[in-house]
Structures are given as structure tokens and as C-alpha cells.
Amino acid sequence: MLETETHEQIEQHKIITKWHQLITSVVISSAVECSSVDLSRKRELVRRNTDKIAIVRRILFEHIGGKNVMLDCGMHMGFNDERRFPDFSFITPEGPVTSFIDCVIISHFHLDHCGALPYLTEMVGYTGPIYMTHPTKAIAPILLEDMRKIAVEKKGEGNFFTSQMIKDCMKKVIAVTLHQSLMVDSQLEIKAYYAGHVLGAAMFKVTVGSQSIVYTGDYNMTPDRHLGAAWVDKCRPDVLITESTYATTIRDSKRCRERDFLKKVTECIDRGGKVLIPVFALGRAQELCILLDTHWERMNLKTPVYFAVGLTEKANNYYKMFITWTNQNIKKTFVQRNMFDFKHIKPFDKSYIDNPGSMVVLAPPGMLHAGLSLQIFKKWAPNENNMVIMPGFCVIGTVGHKILNGAKQVEFENRQVVDVKMSVEYMSFSAHADAKGIMQLIQYCEPKSVLLVHGEAVKMEFLRDKIKQEFNLECYMPANGETCNIPTPHKLSIDVSLGLLKAENVKYNNQPPNPKRSRVIHGVLVVKDSSMCIMDVDEACKEAGINRHIIRFTSTVKLEDPAPSYKTAEKLLKIFQEKLPGWNVTFADGAISVETVLIKVEGSEDELKSVYISWTNQDEELGTNVLEILQSIGQVS
Amino acid sequence: MKLYCLSSHPNKPCYILRFKEITIMLDCGLSAQTALNFIPLPLVPSSRLANLPSWLPRESVETQLEGELKECCGRVFVDSAPEFCPPLANMVDYSEIDVILISNYSSMLALPFITEGTGFKGVVYATEPTLQIGKLFLEELVEYLEQTPNKNQAKYWKEILHLLPPPLSDSFKPRSWRQLYTLGDVKNSLARIKVVGYDEKLDVYGALKVTAVSSGYCLGSSNWVIASDYEKVAYVSGSSTLTTHPRPMDQSVLKNSNVLILTGLTQTPTANPDTMLGELCMAVAMTLRANGSVLIPCYPSGVVYDLFECLSSHLDSLNLSTIPMFFISPVADMSLGYSNILAEWLSSNKQNKVYLPEEPFPHGYLVKTGRLKHYKRIYSDGFSTDFRQPCVVFCGHPSLRFGDAVHFIEQWGSNPLHTVIFTEPDFPHMDALAPFQPLAMKAVHCPIDTSLNFTQANKLIRELKPSTLVVPQAYTQPPPAHVHRSELVIDQESRYVISITRGEVVSLAVRRHSAKVNLDPVLADHILASEVRPGTSLATITAALHVKDNQHNIKELPEDPYVPKKRRLSKGDDTLKSLRYEWGALDVDVFVRKLKQEGINDVKIEPNGSGYIIHLEGADTVIQVEDRSTHIYSEASEVSLRLKLRSILMQCLNSF
CATH class of the missing domain: 3.60.15.10 (Ribonuclease Z/Hydroxyacylglutathione hydrolase-like)
Incomplete structure (x- = not known):
């Protein structure tokens, strides 16, 4: 299996690889729009409240409540040509992107999440706001520069952004802190949550009006040696967009994995082999360093452990500076002992590659697609004593992916063919949530629907079914370039006059408690300009500038009762109280009232009594009912 | 409120x-x-403080007061924790x-x-x-109070305050x-x-x-x-x-x-923080040049970071870089450590340093180079060997009643070469110094309150x-x-x-008019509003109100299948559901025309005040029409006529 990919493979990979950087879209008639139109038309507007999520290659694009939000802006590590950058013309076939995108959110510093950002701002010409956390803002430019160097200076690629472009791009970035509610404009709000995946990784909640989505980026639900676990509050978003890299893996406990890893490393060095661990300079590398350092210390091992210099020291400095983003343990003890000052790990020099004897080397990049790790790999691969441990996910097209799939030979650009005789191990160390973690996150935030991105289709399908089954939630997994329509119930937030609410509250509190009875609010909804408010009928008339027209009925019933009229009234009162239980029947000023229906008895003693019943049109049913009762009495007597 | x-x-x-x-x-x-x-x-028992004369009010015969009060230079202090x-x-x-x-x-x-x-x-x-x-x-x-406990629990002085x-x-x-x-x-x-x-x-x-x-x-x-x-x-x-x-x-x-x-x-x-910082730097320099040492009583965090930064660069500019600065507090290490990891809470100037990555405050560097030394206590390991004068000592507590600062004041108080500089504004400096009088060391007041x-x-x-x-x-x-x-x-x-x-x-009178509620989309779907004038529509709503966690939600009233139709009347909700309100004036001519269409011909209209009275001759029924009301008087037996009148009337009026 050699380097060239068939057309089919590329197509397939569009569907199953990194989708973090995809774009979604949602079309919603906002509450404001609804209120400004005639309410009878609102029926169809409400029905149109669906989230449309369009997935474009390698960009996740969000259109929510009339707003367009770009979630991550990554590049593809498997391509060396223009396909590495997202095709922005997909979202705006013509015209500038700035007017179309309200903001760009970057979840963390991995290049498949931020690699195309300078391309977007400096070459495509996006000038709108960009948000990321402080550590991401600090570390991303270093990785971008590193990648640029490899691409331009080593591979001699053209049409790439320059160092200055990276700097200019980062100047435009607005740093956000965790849990801060940031208003992008008057309607669009974003909020970051801790994601744990790498230093500064965040999940983002995007809210427009009553609609919201949570975008996880990459996240990790189990605290590791240097980072904490992802957390999100019960924010009940309409859509949870989650990565599903490890959709079916339920990874065994962290401790087991660590033991496995150390066992494999020790076995290899015991037989005099060399261990290569390709890693991202930042992130997993620090965790593995802590792991190896403590193991070496405890076992008193002497085999040299190297970490490729360059980024390392700087990287560790970032970890020291942003120690608030690491886990509780490290935070607590950092004043006494900084976990990132390693005792047994020494800087690596290229001349060590050919050194005899065993050693352990951690070298970037993590997918063996370029740079030092690939260089070491080429040297060490033909020796069966050696070992390469891939501690994370590898994109199709990279050497890492090929050897993980059992490739025994790898061919490179210059026709150089390398036999892979070293043992190849895969350790799922990359800090993605596994199936259990994804389910846990769903439990945390209680979304109304779930959208899976990033992962392999078959595994995603399995997870989708599981989510549907366990949470009874709609779960989507759109293919690349596919648009997903997600209907979301649209809550309208309207005003109620306090007088009306308070009156209801008083009435409710005066009644004996009955959990079965629902509380009832009765009033008039006034829709005026762009405001909606429920108020008392008289307030409403005043607000609308109209006069009520009250229709009143007064009917007379003749009763024969030889007693003073007040006695008759008292008798009637008793009858009504018996016949209309649950109604408010009172007697005052010689008149009986059944709620708002008035009954008055007239006539002197030993005469026929005239009983007047008076009610307004709104009490028609009760009025007739009272009248019928009175008439039945009249017939009886 | x-x-x-x-x-x-x-x-x-x-x-x-x-x-x-x-x-x-x-x-x-x-x-x-x-x-x-x-x-x-004091950290070290002080004979001066221990031998301060007791103070008793002249008029008092309260013997329990004995030993509770001490006098120093005309001021009376309570000898107690x-x-x-x-x-x-x-x-x-x-x-x-x-x-x-x-x-x-x-x-x-x-x-x-x-x-x-x-x-x-x-x-x-x-x-x-x-x-x-x-x-x-x-x-x-x-920790300050626990490291130097005072066993006395004076309380009688409180009874004779006057x-x-x-x-x-x-x-x-x-x-x-x-x-x-x-x-x-x-x-x-x-x-x-x-x-x-x-x-x-x-x-x-x-x-x-x-x-x-x-x-x-x-x-x-x-x-x-x-x-x-x-x-x-x-x-x-x-x-x-x-x-x-x-x-x-x-x-x-x-x-x-x-x-x-x-x-x-x-x-x-009345004190400008910038001027005060300048004066502080000058006072420190003057004292150090005269071979004296400086005590700056301070809290463990806050302005003290700015003092480290400004003072070190000021001393550099005066070729006094070799003068050590001591920061003594039980939490000194934590304070210096934490301040450099809280980048997200700093001014953009300091924040940008983290991107390099450099520590936002220079005190990390000052510690590394030995310019600033920090200790938990003056009796901590290494302090006595590192300590040399002249120097600048930052330590608590600014009240000068407890903490290591008490020790330095006691030690240096009699030497006019030394200076104590007050920067924290919480305590009047003369009051803070009162129990140490008479004092030969210089006292400079440079309050820095930002x-x-x-x-x-x-x-x-x-x-x-x-x-x-x-x-x-x-x-x-x-x-x-x-x-x-x-x-x-x-x-x-x-x-x-x-x-x-x-x-x-x-x-605090806050006039509240309205509150927010959430309108359920299903209910919203069923609402039909009537436009009463361009841009204004009204719709009568009767709905279920759900109050949970102080949030109000309005939903459709549930259909209650267990209540028979007749009984439901007594609940009222059902009636309310279809309720409408009439509005506007009644056009009597239209009304009468409609009456005639319905076969009610025997109509006599007479003007009455601002409205009309309509007599229906055949029946004993009178309709009184006003601008804002219509009143129908009828015999109870004439139900069908009344209902007919009602329906005609409602056809003639607007409603919402």
C-alpha cells in the first residue's frame, strides 16, 4: 500500500475524517420578527424554526438565529496542496466572507482546528471577530509558525501564509476566559467551558435569542496527569455538536493504559531497542513526560529519555504560566514543586539518532507526517528490536495511519522506500472522550438533539443508535457537505404585567393546595410594534387606546315568598351556595353575588318578589346557569 | 427592595x-x-512592652481591671489578644x-x-x-495571631468605656x-x-x-x-x-x-498614588545611601507587587542593585507564585508577556537573581544567614500589632538611620506607631491607595x-x-x-412593571390576534401558568378528561378559554337594521342622555345603549329572544 490515494479514498476520507472544522447553519425567525408581524401569520413562522446545519469540507459552519458562526478553522494534515485549506467559497460562493460570518471561534490550538486561521484572515480577507482562550492564543502562533517552517522551508511549498501573517492574524484574536458570557453583538452570545483535551481547550456555547448550541471541539471527560475533565453546566442546548473520535471505544481505566504503556516501553529497552513516541510538542507530550519521569524516578531507571528540543522548554513554560488550566493536583502543588521541571528527561539532539543502545525519544509531530519524528522513524523502522508507539489518532494519508494499518513498507516522495520491521503499537492516549465520556457529556448538558462530527462513519452510526436508545434524542451525523435540518422548538419570551402575575399569585395562594389543578393566567396579549405583553383587559384597552364595550344582561324572575326580602335573599344565598360549590358566593349590601353575577331581591312582604339577575356578556354561561337555578326554584314554589 | x-x-x-x-x-x-x-x-518577648506601666482610671475601684490596660507615651492600650x-x-x-x-x-x-x-x-x-x-x-x-498568642482575655475595660x-x-x-x-x-x-x-x-x-x-x-x-x-x-x-x-x-x-x-x-x-510612589522611592534611596534599612509594612498581595517592580528598577538606576529586598510572610511564596499564573486577570501589558512566554511580574526574575528573597518567618531556615543590612524589608502586618513587622520596629526603632514607610492606607500611621513611641527611626507616610x-x-x-x-x-x-x-x-x-x-x-423604590414569561410555541400557534389599529393587535389568552425555579412558562390549558362537561362549568377554565371582549361603540342604525333582518320589527328608539333606549314593543324588553356599554333588560322567560339579541349585538361589535 503506497502513498498515492485513489479518488475513492479521498472521497471517503472527506466523509470520515476531521470534521471539527465544519460549518453548520440554522435559519430561525427570531422572536422579534414574530412579534412584529400579525400573529395569525406567526403560525407558519414558528413551523419554519429549524436549524439548518450545512457541513462543508473541514469547516463547521453554524447558522443560528440568522447568525453565522464559524466553529474552528483547521487545516488538513494529509494534503500538501490547496486541499489542505478549507474551501471558503462553499459558504459564500461570491462576495466577501466577512459580511457573511459573524464570528470565528477556535476551540483549541491543534492545527486541525486553527491551522487555516491565518489563511482565512490574511489571504481570504476575513476581518470579523475571532475568539479563543488565552492559552490557545499564546500557543497557537507557535504551532502555526512551526508548521509554516516545515511546509515552506523544508517542503518548499508556495502559496502559504508568512510569519508576519501569523502575527497579524493573532493580533486580531480576542481572548476569552472560561464561563465568561461574551456578547459578539446585541443578539449573539458565546460562552466557553473547560474541555480538558489540551491546555486551553474549550467547548463553546453559542446562543441567539432562545436558541443555543454547544460545540465541544475535542474534549476529554477523564482527568489525566496534567489536565482536568471537561465540564459543562445543564444549559440544555438545542443541539450538542460533539466530536466522536472514539465513538465505540470504551477505554479501560487510565491506570491500566498507563501500565500497558510503561510495560511496552520497558520491554523494548530491555531488549536493547529504541522507542520512538511521536507526539505533538504540546499537550499529550507533557502528560507522557510526567508519566515517564515519575516511572524512571520510582524504578531508578538509567536508560536515557529524550524530548526533542525546540518547542519543549517553551512549551513547559506555557504550562507553568497557565497552570490554572491544569488539574487540581498540579495547581495545588505548583508553588512547592513544578510538575513540568522534569528530572530524567533530557533534550534530544539529532546526532543521538545513531547512538547505540536503548533510548526513549519523544518527538513531534504526532502523526509521523513530517519533521523530526518522521526522520527518526526512517532510521529506526528497519530494526525489529525498535518500537514506535503512536499515542494518538492519525489522519488518513499520514505515515502514522499507514503503519497503524499494518503497512510493512512506506514509500516517500523521493521514491525512498522504508521497510517497517519495528513493532508498531497504538496507545489510545490522545485525550478524546470515549463513548462513555460522550454519553456523560450528554447527561451533563441535556441537549434537545445531538450532532456527531469527526469519526468513522460505522462507529458513529453505532453511537448514534446508542444515543437515540438511551436518551431518546434525535441524533444526526451529516456527511461532509451535507446540510442538516434540525427542528428546534422556539420559545417566545414575552412580558406579563406584574399586576396580573401578582393577582394570580394571590388567588393561587388563597386556594387550598391542589397539585392537580393547574394555575391559570387570563389576560390579553397586546402586540404593539415589536413588543408583546400580556396584561389585564382594562390595561390592554388603555395600552391599545380603545374603549371596551360592556354588554350587560339583566333578567327578572318572579318568586312567591311571603317574607321580608332580606329573608328571601338569605334563602337564595343558601341555595346558591349548595348548588354552586367551588364558586365564590357572597352577600353584601342586600345583593348576592356569584362571582361577578349579581342577584338582587325586590318587593315588600307578602308580595311577589322580583329577583333581578345581572351579568356581563363574559359571564354568559354562569349567568344563564344562575338564571336556570332561580327559575327552577320559582317553578317548585 | x-x-x-x-x-x-x-x-x-x-x-x-x-x-x-x-x-x-x-x-x-x-x-x-x-x-x-x-x-x-512581639515575636521575641519584649521587656519594653512587658514593662509598660499599668493604667487605671482615677475614679475606678474595679479591681478586676487590674492588668487589662497599659500606658505608652500617653496612650492607653488593652493588654489582651x-x-x-x-x-x-x-x-x-x-x-x-x-x-x-x-x-x-x-x-x-x-x-x-x-x-x-x-x-x-x-x-x-x-x-x-x-x-x-x-x-x-x-x-x-x-498565623500571625497564632504564632504570638496573648493569653489575656481582657473584658472589664469594656464596662467602663466612659x-x-x-x-x-x-x-x-x-x-x-x-x-x-x-x-x-x-x-x-x-x-x-x-x-x-x-x-x-x-x-x-x-x-x-x-x-x-x-x-x-x-x-x-x-x-x-x-x-x-x-x-x-x-x-x-x-x-x-x-x-x-x-x-x-x-x-x-x-x-x-x-x-x-x-x-x-x-x-x-488628598494623596496622589503616583506622587506617593515617587516619594517612597526617594525615601528608600535616601535611607539606603545613609546606610540605613527600610521597613515597609504591607499585606501579602496587592500594591506590594508594584513596589517590587518600581523599587527594583529605581534602585538599579541609582546603582543600588546590590541592596537585597526581603519579603517576609507566611504566604510569601504562594503570593509570588500565584501572581504569576493569573495572567487572565492582569492588565493587557502584563498579559502580553505571557504570550512570549515570560512571567507577567518581574518578581519571579528578581527571586531567581537573588534580588528579592522571600521567607515565611524571620526565624525560617536561611533567613539569618542571608540577612544583611542595609536592606528593604517588606512584611506584615500593616497595623504593627502582630506579624514580623513588630520585630523590625522593636529592633530598629531606636536607630535614626532606619526608616519605616507606610504605604497601606488601612491604618493611620501615627496610631500604628503609638505603642512604639518614643521612636528614633524615621517614619514616612506614603499611602498608596489606587x-x-x-x-x-x-x-x-x-x-x-x-x-x-x-x-x-x-x-x-x-x-x-x-x-x-x-x-x-x-x-x-x-x-x-x-x-x-x-x-x-x-x-429602595424600584418600580417594577412587568416580568418575562416564556410562551409555549404550541400555544403561540393557536393564538389569533385581532388588529385594533395599525400595528396593534390584541388577543385574549387563557392559559396554564407553570412556575418553576422562579421562571414562568405559559402553556395551553390541559384538557381534563375526568371532569364531565356540566361540572367543568364550575371550574371556569373552559369558559375562559373561548372568552372574548367587545370594544368600540355600537352603531345603533346598523344594530336596528340587523334586528329587522332577524324579524324583530317592532322597535322604538328614543334618545336618552348620551345614548339611546330601544324598546322592543312585543316583548317586555328594553335595550339601553351607551357609548361604552349596552344593557339588555328582559324577562327571564324570554330566553330565546335574549340569546338572539345577544348574537346580533355581538355581530355589530368588534371584539378581541
Whole structure:
């Protein structure tokens, strides 16, 4: 299996690889729009409240409540040509992107999440706001520069952004802190949550009006040696967009994995082999360093452990500076002992590659697609004593992916063919949530629907079914370039006059408690300009500038009762109280009232009594009912 | 809305706000000024302090008072473990407090008094730096008092306050003073704090939204916005518009609030912080050149970071770089460590350094190069070997009643070459020095208080435009030390200002008109509105109201299958569901024409006042028509006629 990919493979990979950087879209008639139109038309507007999520290659694009939000802006590590950058013309076939995108959110510093950002701002010409956390803002430019160097200076690629472009791009970035509610404009709000995946990784909640989505980026639900676990509050978003890299893996406990890893490393060095661990300079590398350092210390091992210099020291400095983003343990003890000052790990020099004897080397990049790790790999691969441990996910097209799939030979650009005789191990160390973690996150935030991105289709399908089954939630997994329509119930937030609410509250509190009875609010909804408010009928008339027209009925019933009229009234009162239980029947000023229906008895003693019943049109049913009762009495007597 | 004031010190505030049935405590500052009345607690037993003469009032025969009071240079001090004045306890039951909001680490020292052993069940909100640095303040205070315990528990002096000389006689309610809490209390109390970020919207029982915004005063310092759907209360405590190390103040969200509670203005309104910093640098340089040493009593965090930075560069410029700086505090290492990892809470200048990555404060570098040495105590390992003079010593406590500073004053007090420089504004420096008199060492007063001064505060108020302004009473008149400086007050013209003082409760009238409810889409779908005039539509609604977590939701009324049709009448809901209201005037001509169409011909109309009376000759029925009403009088037996009239009438009228 050699380097060239068939057309089919590329197509397939569009569907199953990194989708973090995809774009979604949602079309919603906002509450404001609804209120400004005639309410009878609102029926169809409400029905149109669906989230449309369009997935474009390698960009996740969000259109929510009339707003367009770009979630991550990554590049593809498997391509060396223009396909590495997202095709922005997909979202705006013509015209500038700035007017179309309200903001760009970057979840963390991995290049498949931020690699195309300078391309977007400096070459495509996006000038709108960009948000990321402080550590991401600090570390991303270093990785971008590193990648640029490899691409331009080593591979001699053209049409790439320059160092200055990276700097200019980062100047435009607005740093956000965790849990801060940031208003992008008057309607669009974003909020970051801790994601744990790498230093500064965040999940983002995007809210427009009553609609919201949570975008996880990459996240990790189990605290590791240097980072904490992802957390999100019960924010009940309409859509949870989650990565599903490890959709079916339920990874065994962290401790087991660590033991496995150390066992494999020790076995290899015991037989005099060399261990290569390709890693991202930042992130997993620090965790593995802590792991190896403590193991070496405890076992008193002497085999040299190297970490490729360059980024390392700087990287560790970032970890020291942003120690608030690491886990509780490290935070607590950092004043006494900084976990990132390693005792047994020494800087690596290229001349060590050919050194005899065993050693352990951690070298970037993590997918063996370029740079030092690939260089070491080429040297060490033909020796069966050696070992390469891939501690994370590898994109199709990279050497890492090929050897993980059992490739025994790898061919490179210059026709150089390398036999892979070293043992190849895969350790799922990359800090993605596994199936259990994804389910846990769903439990945390209680979304109304779930959208899976990033992962392999078959595994995603399995997870989708599981989510549907366990949470009874709609779960989507759109293919690349596919648009997903997600209907979301649209809550309208309207005003109620306090007088009306308070009156209801008083009435409710005066009644004996009955959990079965629902509380009832009765009033008039006034829709005026762009405001909606429920108020008392008289307030409403005043607000609308109209006069009520009250229709009143007064009917007379003749009763024969030889007693003073007040006695008759008292008798009637008793009858009504018996016949209309649950109604408010009172007697005052010689008149009986059944709620708002008035009954008055007239006539002197030993005469026929005239009983007047008076009610307004709104009490028609009760009025007739009272009248019928009175008439039945009249017939009886 | 009601506001209770529990503290007498505007810079150590403690208020309680009751709003929408939620009880919120705003800050819980502890004034340590009461400690000034007590004898200092030296690290090393001091014969001078031990031999101070006892003081007894002339008139008193109280023998129990023996040994409680000591005199030094005309001032009387209590020889006892220092006591502190906690917030007024009897105004509000602490178990009723739902939430405590803390503005900054200097206004939370009373927290253990509030939360421990009081039945307190609420939540405490503070930013991460406020928690971390506040922890250092609390722990330092407790450790100072525990390392030099005073066994005496004087209390009889409180009974004869009127016989004592000032300032002791002016003590405010000394019987309510309390000894400090323990480390255990501190730990439990801090465990109740929930960390919040700036601009994080916190939900308080669904009724209120509470948000911390940057106040620019110190690391993690915040002002608070407490909002319901339509009302907003802004609590501004300890803010600064100067550029020092913290993140700048965020004013935009505080604008146009219904109520603005403003406290924590500068305690030294006549001193400019920049000038004072300059004077401090000069005084330090002069002393060092004369071979003297400098003591700067300080808190473990805050302005002290700026002092390290400014002083080291000033000394560099004077070729005094070899002079060591000592920072002594039980929490010195933590303070220096934490300040350099809180980048997100710093000014953009300092923040940008992290991107390089460099430490935001230079004190990390100063420690590495040995310019700044830090120790937990003066008796910590290595201090005595490293210590050399001349030097600059930063250590607590600024009250000079406890902490290692007491030792340095005792040691250096008799030497005129040395200088003590007061920068913390919390304690009047002459009062702080009183028990050490007579003193030969120089005392320099350079208070550095970056909080808002009156000019800045008045400008801020003008920009924020609150409907009602609440300020401590002290801000409505010039400070006692500057009675003639009439500009040192909060402007009260053209604004509704309420002043408040300890023990007072004020009602804050906030007119509330409406609240937000959520309208269920299914219900919204069924609403048909009638346009009564262009742009205005009305629809009568009868719906089920669901109230949960103080959130109101309106949904369709449930159909209740268990109630038979006839019985349902008695519930009323069903009738209400289809209810409509008529509006506008009745056109009598149209009405009569319709009557005739329906076969009611025998109609006689006569004008009556402003309306008409319509007689239906055949039946004993009269219709009285007015502009805003129509009244139909009929015999009970004529049901069908009445219903016919009703339906005709309703055809002639508009309704919604």
C-alpha cells in the first residue's frame, strides 16, 4: 500500500475524517420578527424554526438565529496542496466572507482546528471577530509558525501564509476566559467551558435569542496527569455538536493504559531497542513526560529519555504560566514543586539518532507526517528490536495511519522506500472522550438533539443508535457537505404585567393546595410594534387606546315568598351556595353575588318578589346557569 | 427592595440586599482597626512592652481591671489578644442569606464570622484570584495571631468605656468585638466559595442574574451587577481607573442601573498614588545611601507587587542593585507564585508577556537573581544567614500589632538611620506607631491607595447615570481630617442620593412593571390576534401558568378528561378559554337594521342622555345603549329572544 490515494479514498476520507472544522447553519425567525408581524401569520413562522446545519469540507459552519458562526478553522494534515485549506467559497460562493460570518471561534490550538486561521484572515480577507482562550492564543502562533517552517522551508511549498501573517492574524484574536458570557453583538452570545483535551481547550456555547448550541471541539471527560475533565453546566442546548473520535471505544481505566504503556516501553529497552513516541510538542507530550519521569524516578531507571528540543522548554513554560488550566493536583502543588521541571528527561539532539543502545525519544509531530519524528522513524523502522508507539489518532494519508494499518513498507516522495520491521503499537492516549465520556457529556448538558462530527462513519452510526436508545434524542451525523435540518422548538419570551402575575399569585395562594389543578393566567396579549405583553383587559384597552364595550344582561324572575326580602335573599344565598360549590358566593349590601353575577331581591312582604339577575356578556354561561337555578326554584314554589 | 448596612467602614463594606425575595450579602469586610487599641504581639518577648506601666482610671475601684490596660507615651492600650469588629450580627439572620458576593480579597476577611456556626446555608461567589489571594490574607492573619498568642482575655475595660481616655473611649460597641477565627474556620468557610469568572452570568434561584465585572482595583477584583428581567442593581466596591497591574475596570455593564451602590473609595483622598510612589522611592534611596534599612509594612498581595517592580528598577538606576529586598510572610511564596499564573486577570501589558512566554511580574526574575528573597518567618531556615543590612524589608502586618513587622520596629526603632514607610492606607500611621513611641527611626507616610478618589467617583457616577445612588454617609461630607475640602464629597445635586450608615436599613423604590414569561410555541400557534389599529393587535389568552425555579412558562390549558362537561362549568377554565371582549361603540342604525333582518320589527328608539333606549314593543324588553356599554333588560322567560339579541349585538361589535 503506497502513498498515492485513489479518488475513492479521498472521497471517503472527506466523509470520515476531521470534521471539527465544519460549518453548520440554522435559519430561525427570531422572536422579534414574530412579534412584529400579525400573529395569525406567526403560525407558519414558528413551523419554519429549524436549524439548518450545512457541513462543508473541514469547516463547521453554524447558522443560528440568522447568525453565522464559524466553529474552528483547521487545516488538513494529509494534503500538501490547496486541499489542505478549507474551501471558503462553499459558504459564500461570491462576495466577501466577512459580511457573511459573524464570528470565528477556535476551540483549541491543534492545527486541525486553527491551522487555516491565518489563511482565512490574511489571504481570504476575513476581518470579523475571532475568539479563543488565552492559552490557545499564546500557543497557537507557535504551532502555526512551526508548521509554516516545515511546509515552506523544508517542503518548499508556495502559496502559504508568512510569519508576519501569523502575527497579524493573532493580533486580531480576542481572548476569552472560561464561563465568561461574551456578547459578539446585541443578539449573539458565546460562552466557553473547560474541555480538558489540551491546555486551553474549550467547548463553546453559542446562543441567539432562545436558541443555543454547544460545540465541544475535542474534549476529554477523564482527568489525566496534567489536565482536568471537561465540564459543562445543564444549559440544555438545542443541539450538542460533539466530536466522536472514539465513538465505540470504551477505554479501560487510565491506570491500566498507563501500565500497558510503561510495560511496552520497558520491554523494548530491555531488549536493547529504541522507542520512538511521536507526539505533538504540546499537550499529550507533557502528560507522557510526567508519566515517564515519575516511572524512571520510582524504578531508578538509567536508560536515557529524550524530548526533542525546540518547542519543549517553551512549551513547559506555557504550562507553568497557565497552570490554572491544569488539574487540581498540579495547581495545588505548583508553588512547592513544578510538575513540568522534569528530572530524567533530557533534550534530544539529532546526532543521538545513531547512538547505540536503548533510548526513549519523544518527538513531534504526532502523526509521523513530517519533521523530526518522521526522520527518526526512517532510521529506526528497519530494526525489529525498535518500537514506535503512536499515542494518538492519525489522519488518513499520514505515515502514522499507514503503519497503524499494518503497512510493512512506506514509500516517500523521493521514491525512498522504508521497510517497517519495528513493532508498531497504538496507545489510545490522545485525550478524546470515549463513548462513555460522550454519553456523560450528554447527561451533563441535556441537549434537545445531538450532532456527531469527526469519526468513522460505522462507529458513529453505532453511537448514534446508542444515543437515540438511551436518551431518546434525535441524533444526526451529516456527511461532509451535507446540510442538516434540525427542528428546534422556539420559545417566545414575552412580558406579563406584574399586576396580573401578582393577582394570580394571590388567588393561587388563597386556594387550598391542589397539585392537580393547574394555575391559570387570563389576560390579553397586546402586540404593539415589536413588543408583546400580556396584561389585564382594562390595561390592554388603555395600552391599545380603545374603549371596551360592556354588554350587560339583566333578567327578572318572579318568586312567591311571603317574607321580608332580606329573608328571601338569605334563602337564595343558601341555595346558591349548595348548588354552586367551588364558586365564590357572597352577600353584601342586600345583593348576592356569584362571582361577578349579581342577584338582587325586590318587593315588600307578602308580595311577589322580583329577583333581578345581572351579568356581563363574559359571564354568559354562569349567568344563564344562575338564571336556570332561580327559575327552577320559582317553578317548585 | 431593601438595603441593610452592617459595616461602619466604607472600605471594609458589608451590606445585605433584599430583592425579589432573595437575600444577598454584598461583601463581608472586617475592619482590623480595632486591633490598634491592643498591645502589639512581639515575636521575641519584649521587656519594653512587658514593662509598660499599668493604667487605671482615677475614679475606678474595679479591681478586676487590674492588668487589662497599659500606658505608652500617653496612650492607653488593652493588654489582651486583639479583637476585631465583625459585621453587625443582629440585623439579618445569617441563615437566611442565599448568596454572598465578594468584590475583592480585602473585603472578605469577615467571611468565617458569617458562614461558620451561624446556620449559613447559602453560596459564596468570588473570582479565582479573590479566593486564592483571600485565602492568603486569611491564613496570614490567623498565623500571625497564632504564632504570638496573648493569653489575656481582657473584658472589664469594656464596662467602663466612659472612664477611659480617647481614642479607646470612642470604641464602637466593643462588647460585640470578637477574637479571630481559627484556621479550621477559614478552611471550612473558603470551601463554600464557588469560583466565578468575569462576565459569567450566575443564576440565583431563577429570580436574579448576578455577574461579576472587572473593577481594576486588584487581582480578580470585581464589581457586581444584580439584575432581574427589567431591573438592575450595580454594586461598585473598590474600583480603580488607574493603570496598575490588574485588568482595567469595565464600566459599560454598570450603566443605567436602577440602583448604584458605591463604596470603597480612596481612604487617602488628598494623596496622589503616583506622587506617593515617587516619594517612597526617594525615601528608600535616601535611607539606603545613609546606610540605613527600610521597613515597609504591607499585606501579602496587592500594591506590594508594584513596589517590587518600581523599587527594583529605581534602585538599579541609582546603582543600588546590590541592596537585597526581603519579603517576609507566611504566604510569601504562594503570593509570588500565584501572581504569576493569573495572567487572565492582569492588565493587557502584563498579559502580553505571557504570550512570549515570560512571567507577567518581574518578581519571579528578581527571586531567581537573588534580588528579592522571600521567607515565611524571620526565624525560617536561611533567613539569618542571608540577612544583611542595609536592606528593604517588606512584611506584615500593616497595623504593627502582630506579624514580623513588630520585630523590625522593636529592633530598629531606636536607630535614626532606619526608616519605616507606610504605604497601606488601612491604618493611620501615627496610631500604628503609638505603642512604639518614643521612636528614633524615621517614619514616612506614603499611602498608596489606587481606589477611586472623589473626582473620579463623581465622574463615574455621571457616566453611569443610575436612577438612585446609595453611598455610605461618610461620603456625603468632607472627611474629618479635611473638613474644609468641600470637593471631597459625592455630588448630590441633580441626582437621587441615599446615604446609609451602619445599622441602617433603607428601602429602595424600584418600580417594577412587568416580568418575562416564556410562551409555549404550541400555544403561540393557536393564538389569533385581532388588529385594533395599525400595528396593534390584541388577543385574549387563557392559559396554564407553570412556575418553576422562579421562571414562568405559559402553556395551553390541559384538557381534563375526568371532569364531565356540566361540572367543568364550575371550574371556569373552559369558559375562559373561548372568552372574548367587545370594544368600540355600537352603531345603533346598523344594530336596528340587523334586528329587522332577524324579524324583530317592532322597535322604538328614543334618545336618552348620551345614548339611546330601544324598546322592543312585543316583548317586555328594553335595550339601553351607551357609548361604552349596552344593557339588555328582559324577562327571564324570554330566553330565546335574549340569546338572539345577544348574537346580533355581538355581530355589530368588534371584539378581541
